[in-house]
Amino acid sequence: DTGVSQDPRHKITKRGQNVTFRCDPISEHNRLYWYRQTLGQGPEFLTYFQNEAQLEKSRLLSDRFSAERPKGSFSTLEIQRTEQGDSAMYLCASSPNQLLREQYFGPGTRLTVT
Amino acid sequence: GNSVTQMEGPVTLSEEAFLTINCTYTATGYPSLFWYVQYPGEGLQLLLKATKADDKGSNKGFEATYRKETTSFHLEKGSVQVSDSAVYFCALSDKAGTALIFGKGTTLSVSS
16 A cells, blocks of 8 residues: 655745645545644644545634545645644545544645745 | 643653653543654654553554553553654544544654
């Protein structure tokens, strides 16, 4: 199995710009999760998908954030009108099915908003 | 609500020393418990897991036992190596398919 991949690995953007990140889960994993991790903290849940359906969104996911998984394979996370507080590592994880609780993480996308 | 509390770091040890990283949790129901490790510049890797009380998870010389009576899942290793230097996260899942809840992480630094 190839692991979870994320692109880009690093993104520097100016405040107010829009950014989009991509996540490719492990093949045939039908659950996909997005988390955000800031320095010195554990990952915090943002949202998750089962196939193409977005099943849950955290209160952390403001209106400026949107996530999609259009064909039940890869997913994108878009942040509109970025703010300095959005600077963080954005992690994607996948899980094979709803019976297993462990998740497998990608390397993350580090966002810096200047 | 559900939560995970880990001992604060950093933990600094010499090679071959014994390691314990404490983790306690608060959860309703019967959570599954996990330890993840994050090496510098990399994503989180699943280190070990336990799905029910008294289960012992183990991998790469690390062990943790799910103690329901003390709501704990402490990570141990008998003899650490320099290559074990990383950040260790304790996590729980209270329902299959839902989000993991993580502790803040504990940084381990092992010197030769």
